[in-house]
Amino acid sequence: MRGSEFAELQSFMAIVEHGSFVRAAESLNVTASALSQSMKTLETRMRVQLLHRTTRRVHLTEAGGHLAARLQPALDEVSAAVADTSQLATRPRGRIKVHAMRLGSRLYLEPHLPAFLEAFPDIRVDITLDDASLDVVQQGYDVSIRLGEMLDQDFVGLPLGPRIRQIAAASPAYLKNLGYPEVPADLGKHRCITWRWPGQLGSYQWEFFKDGQWQKVSLDGVLSFNDQRVALEAAVRGAGVAFWAEDQIQPYVDRGELVPLLTEWSAPFEGFYLCFPKQHQHSVVMRAFIDFLKQRVPASFD
Known part of the structure; x- marks a missing residue:
């Protein structure tokens, strides 16, 4: 017609x-x-x-x-x-697919999901928790929460939180028996608890910073996990030395369950970002998701 x-x-x-x-x-x-x-x-x-x-x-x-x-x-x-x-301009309707690293999701996504669903009842959120670095567009995701060092060149990256510092830590009982490492090289003499990136056979290399240079330490862990949280819990039980984000270790330190190690060798690096292809930001559903997080985590986007 x-x-x-x-x-x-x-x-x-x-x-x-x-x-x-x-x-x-x-x-x-x-x-x-x-x-x-x-x-x-x-x-x-x-x-x-x-x-x-x-x-x-x-x-x-x-x-x-x-x-x-x-x-x-x-x-x-x-x-x-x-x-x-x-x-749709005032009440977005549709589905958004999110790929998020586990820690990034726990810190910046999961706490805000109930409020988001209440504010936008017609939006369905499909979340995949995965620490692997992948092609977001090719895998059909709209948005990703990942570390700054993993940002794609053609993506928009909005910072979600402060810079991150990773530190080593062990339980007081373990250190009493086996002593304190004084430099990163000493870790080769200790029982280290390592973890693996998804899809990787080898363990994640621990990184330290001194005199303007990063140093990677490759370790054959006595225990190796594909989940950092489980590795940290093993360290609390005295199994060995773990390595993770300082803010995640701090509660255990406050309770006296872990002791920070080699902190003078630890330096911050880019934290978590909300990232997405430039063309996706024009979607009504995407704008609702982005603007909502800006309101919930305003200091991060300044």
Whole structure:
């Protein structure tokens, strides 16, 4: 159907609603003569008379009544569809797929999910927790929460939190028996608890900083996990030395369960970012998600 034909049908229904060419023309913001000509064109094209015209009133013919009965539900549905679509600007509707590193999710996503779902009940959030570095777009994700060092070149990256410092730590009982490492190289003589990135066979290399240079220490752990939290819990039980983010270790330090080690060799690096392809930021659902996190974690986005 061409646009002009649809307009003619809308004009016909306006006449049916108002029962007058004059009042229908006013509602459509056209002249009565233009509306009359539009109806003549419609009747000519349909090859049937739709309206009986008198000086005071317009009446439907049998064909006109049949057309009006069939058109009304269809036009109501069209109006509803337009209204629903327009409402997306104020009430976003849809689905967002999030890929998040476990620690980033725990710190910056999970605490805010209940409030987000309450604010946007028509948005469905699909979250994958995975510490692997992957191609977000190729895997079908809309947004990712990852470390700054893992940002893709063509992505928008919004900082979620402060810089991170990783430190080594062990339990007081372990250190009493085996002593304190004084330099990173001493860790080779200790029972170290390592962890692996997803998809990697080797253990994560512990990194230390001194005199303007980063040093990587490769260790064969007596225990190796694919989850940092489990590795830390093992250290609390005296199994050996663990290595993780300082803010995650601090509660154990406060309780006297762990002792920080080699802190003078530890330096901060870029923390977690909310990152996404540039073109995704124009999505109504994405804008709702991004703006919500900006409100919940405002200091991070300054």
